[in-house]
Amino acid sequence: MKAKYDVGIIGGGIIGQSIAYQLAKENISVVVLEGNKVGAGATSAAAGMLGASSELENNDAFFQFAKESQQQYKTLRHDLTNLSQINIQYVDKGMYKLAFTEQEAYVLKTAMKEHHSLEWHSKQQVLAMEPNLSKEIVGGLYIPEDGHVSPKHVCAAFSKSASLLGAVIVENSPVHSIKKLGEEEYILFTNQSEYSCSHIVIANGVWSDYFFKQLDLEMKVKPVKGECLAVSSENISLEKTIFYDHCYIVPKGDGRLVVGATMVEDDWSTTPTVGGIQTLIEKITPILPAIKSAKLLETWAGLRPQTDDGKPYIGQHPNGENIYFATGHYRNGILLAPKTGTMVRDLILKRKLNEDYVKAFSITRNLAKAAR
Ligand SMILES: Cc1cc2nc3c(=O)[nH]c(=O)nc-3n(C[C@H](O)[C@H](O)[C@H](O)COP(=O)(O)OP(=O)(O)OC[C@H]3O[C@@H](n4cnc5c(N)ncnc54)[C@H](O)[C@@H]3O)c2cc1C
Known part of the structure; x- marks a missing residue:
């Protein structure tokens, strides 16, 4: 039956x-x-x-x-x-979207007009919170409600x-x-x-x-492949998720830093490529220079379902x-x-x-x- x-x-x-x-x-x-x-x-x-x-x-x-x-x-x-x-490992420490130029800062500040919970933090404020970030930043948009799980x-x-x-x-x-x-x-x-x-x-x-x-x-529904990597380092302290130029670093509760993610359209493969991982490392190193000496733990890829x-x-x-x-x-x-x-x-x-x-x-x- x-x-x-x-x-x-x-x-x-x-x-x-x-x-x-x-x-x-x-x-x-x-x-x-x-x-x-x-x-x-x-x-x-x-x-x-x-x-x-x-x-x-x-x-x-x-x-x-x-x-x-x-x-x-x-x-x-x-x-x-x-x-x-x-435990779903919910972390609600917020996110920084960084600006490296005055033009980028202007664009981020404009977003604050739409969303009242967002705050602009100066370079000094951001670095006081996240001392391992690049000293080249001009500031960051603080998004208190964007946590992670x-x-x-x-x-x-x-x-x-x-x-x-x-x-x-x-x-x-x-x-x-x-x-x-x-x-x-x-x-x-x-x-x-x-x-x-x-x-x-x-x-x-x-x-x-x-x-x-x-x-x-x-x-x-079409695939958009995304590649990621995870690292760990005792020398990096990071509280909040960091976002810059379509790239992010998410500090997980277990000490791993997850770095993502590439965007490759119409690719059904779920194996990360050397080129994809290289792009992520090149983008992320100027943001968090200490990541160069972090231990590489793993790389992976998945398919986002896009309409x-x-x-x-x-x-x-x-x-x-x-x-x-x-x-x-x-x-x-x-x-x-x-x-x-x-x-x-x-x-x-x-x-x-x-x-x-x-x-x-x-x-x-x-x-x-x-x-x-
Ligand atoms: C690299 C990367 C980073 C991402 N980061 C984020 C993020 O930070 N935040 C966020 O919100 N989202 C993120 N996403 C997007 C998020 O992962 C997806 O939107 C979400 O997982 C989609 O969930 P789903 O259940 O629809 O699909 P899936 O998790 O793909 O589940 C679909 C399931 O259907 C099963 N299946 C397929 N065909 C059949 C069938 N015929 N019969 C039975 N089962 C079938 C598959 O095996 C699969 O388990 C990310 C995605 C990627 C790839």
């Missing part, structure tokens, strides 16, 4: 697991089918920055959604740890919490097809088994095109089928995971939604633009 569930989630990355957790909390029966190991995709490659203000420049619906998601981490850090006993631990904590609340998590089970049987019955097929579900959520990141095509939908306009697809199938999408979170899936979980929960439970978010993340928005 086929196992029966209210909701079947395809993909066990941070997005699928966040949705599973929120649904399981409501006593909805959920199965998550993960093709590999939980969190094995982009989630385990991420640096874990919760960069609402550092990543998103406009004060629009996307920014509001990101801020709400960032806020959710403040309660999730306790709820997930209490339930799963996994450990993505692998968040994903594992969502997964374990969902499972303790009754969700079934199945690893090494790629879904190869979805078949509609009746009004509210879909079958998810894997090579080993079949799962009968009333609702389906497609949350398989950069691989979502496979189901877009299967469902005759024209949306696209045409850089915003995720979070919404229902356009024909009103009980098929939902939560994919295309691009550079910010760790930041956006909590709010994506509650939004998909509310979509499935037919609760009141913020219409600005429904419009901003609608899966047909890019098609509508293209037709105009």
Whole structure:
């Protein structure tokens, strides 16, 4: 006999697991089918920055959604740890976006007009906080709310919490097809088994095109490869995340400094290249000169799921089928995971939604633009 569930989630990355957790909390029966190991995709490659203000420049619906998601981490850090006993390594010491020229300082100061929580710190103020940074800086934009987490631990904590609340998590089970049987019955097929579900959520990141095509939908999600490296050094003290020229250094709680990340479009490989790592080292050394003598611990790469306009697809199938999408979170899936979980929960439970978010993340928005 086929196992029966209210909701079947395809993909066990941070997005699928966040949705599973929120649904399981409501006593909805959920199965998550993960093709590999939980969190094995982009989630385990991420640096874990919760960069609402550092990543998103406009004060629009996307920014509001990101801020709400960032806020959710403040309660999730306790709820997930209490339930799963996994510490998500939440650090809220903020971030500096640095300026090396007056022109760069001007651009950063302009951003403060949009976002009131941001502060401009002079060179002396920044160096008093972070003495190992280059003496060539002219100052930095201090973003107090942009902290960071450990993505692998968040994903594992969502997964374990969902499972303790009754969700079934199945690893090494790629879904190869979805078949509609009746009004509210879909079958998810894997090579080993079949799962009968009333609702389906497609949350398989950069691989979502496979189901877009299967469902005759024209949306696209493309890979943007990102390479990172981690170092350690007893001679470097760094409190806050440092951001300059698309590069960042995240000081993790375990003493590692994570440096990222390159942006390579349409590249499906997940092996870091010498050239990619070299670029990062060249960019980061003038910012934190002492990094030259740090120990290189590891390098890695992952695939960010990018949509045409850089915003995720979070919404229902356009024909009103009980098929939902939560994919295309691009550079910010760790930041956006909590709010994506509650939004998909509310979509499935037919609760009141913020219409600005429904419009901003609608899966047909890019098609509508293209037709105009
Ligand atoms: C180098 C790098 C740095 C990043 N840094 C940050 C950061 O600092 N902050 C931030 O917010 N975001 C960051 N991101 C982005 C973030 O990692 C992603 O947006 C996020 O992980 C997407 O999560 P996901 O669950 O949608 O995808 P994934 O984590 O890729 O999960 C999708 C899962 O679906 C599974 N799957 C695929 N096909 C199937 C199938 N047919 N059946 C079943 N399962 C399937 C895969 O095995 C995978 O586990 C970074 C990304 C990279 C690459």
